[in-house]
Amino acid sequence: DVKVTQSSRYLVKRTGEKVFLECVQDMDHENMFWYRQDPGLGLRLIYFSYDVKMKEKGDIPEGYSVSREKKERFSLILESASTNQTSMYLCASSSYSSGNTIYFGEGSWLTVV
C-alpha cells in the first residue's frame, strides 16, 4: 500500500513564526501536492511538484512556499504564519504508473495564535 506520512498531526504556532510541514511518500511517486482544507471550501491546492526541485503554484499559493530536494519528500513552508492560515493541511502524491490516483496523508492540523 502507498503510504504518505505527514510528520506532525497537530501544531500550535504563534503569529509571525516560520512553520515547516513535512511530508514523505514511500512509492516513488513523481507528483506531490499540498492542499488546504477548510469547512465549506473543500480542498484547495496550494502547491504541487511533478519532479525533484520542480514546483508549480496551485490555486492559493500566497503566504506559502515549498521545497522538494528529494523525490520522496515535499515540504510546505509558512514564512510568517498568520491566524488566517489556521487550517488542516493535507499532503498527497500520485504517479502515472499508479493510475493517477492521489493518495493522501492523514493531515496536519495547524493552529496559529
Next chain:
Amino acid sequence: AQSVTQPDIHITVSEGASLELRCNYSYGATPYLFWYVQSPGQGLQLLLKYFSGDTLVQGIKGFEAEFKRSQSSFNLRKPSVHWSDAAEYFCAVGAWSGGYQKVTFGTGTKLQVIP
C-alpha cells in the same frame, strides 16, 4: 480549467436506505473522475475512480458511480447505507495540463446516517 460542483452540503439518510450523492464537473475533454471519503480528523481515502471504459464503476465499501457525459455528472450511489458510512464525501476531477496532473476537488457532502 476544470471545476467540480457538489450541490448538497449536507445529507441525512436512514440506515438501510439508498444513497445518491451528486457531482457535476466542468472540463473540455474527457476527464478522469474520483470519489473520496473522509472520516472525521482523517485524510481522504479513495472510493472509486473513472478513467475510461465502462461508465458504471464499482468501488470499495459497496459504492458505485456512473459517468454520464451528456449530463457532466458522476454521481455516487449505495443501495443500503450503514451507520459507518457517515463521513464527508468529495468528488474530484483530474486533467493533464502542460505535462503534469492537476486534480480539483468539490466542496464536499457531509453524510449523516440516522438509526
